[in-house]
Amino acid sequence: MKKLTLCLLILVAISSELIAQESPFLQVETKRNFFNQKLIVLEGPKQLQKEEVMTLMASNPEALVRYEQAMRKQTISVALSAVEVGLFVGTMVFIFAPQQQSSTMSNLFWPLSIGTVVVGIASGVYRRSAGNLTREAVDLYNFGSQNGPPVYFQDNRIDQPIFSFKIPIR
Numbered sequence: 545m546k547k548l549t550l551c552l553l554i555l556v557a558i559s560s561e562l563i564a565q566e567s568p569f570l571q572v573e574t575k576r577n578f579f580n581q582k583l584i585v586l587e588g589p590k591q592l593q594k595e596e597v598m599t600l601m602a603s604n605p606e607a608l609v610r611y612e613q614a615m616r617k618q619t620i621s622v623a624l625s626a627v628e629v630g631l632f633v634g635t636m637v638f639i640f641a642p643q644q645q646s647s648t649m650s651n652l653f654w655p656l657s658i659g660t661v662v663v664g665i666a667s668g669v670y671r672r673s674a675g676n677l678t679r680e681a682v683d684l685y686n687f688g689s690q691n692g693p694p695v696y697f698q699d700n701r702i703d704q705p706i707f708s709f710k711i712p713i714r
Contacts, residue, residue, distance in 0.1 A: 568587045569686055570586065570597070570600070570686055571682070572586075572678050573680050579629065580667070583618060583675060585678070589698070603685075608679050608681070610678075610681035611681035614677035620670050623667055627670075628664045632660050633673055634656050635657055
């Protein structure tokens with residue numbers, strides 16, 4: 545009985561070693577901070593630095609290119625977030641600073657307010673794009689390049705018509 549259990553245990557260990565992934569499995573975690581979001585790539589419980597991720601992804605050039613694009617967009621997003629905070633502080637100074645000559649608002653109020661909103665929207669677009677590109681790069685690294693559209697989107701494609709007939713528009 546002991547020999548059978550030992551043989552079974554060795555067989556399970558060998559088969560799990562054969563099935564195991566050869567390269568490390570990466571995950572992406574997103575943490576929000578004051579300016580922006582921080583994209584953290586994890587290998588199990590270990591948090592990887594940018595250089596380590598690039599070294600691992602060197603084996604898959606397509607994933608490496610996506611990861612580099614994501615890091616560039618992340619840098620732009622952080623810069624835009626810093627500009628947004630500066631514009632917000634500038635707008636608040638103009639709102640709450642005492643006016644010396646009259647009670648009318650400064651001529652810079654509207655440009656600063658609109659600039660803050662526009663830079664905030666642009667920062668959000670870059671932030672979301674960086675996160676999506678990082679996830680795509682990690683998926684490409686983990687699962688390799690798959691030709692064609694993913695299988696799980698075949699049933700619910702966006703380009704399929706919702707109705708079976710067309711409504712004529714005159």
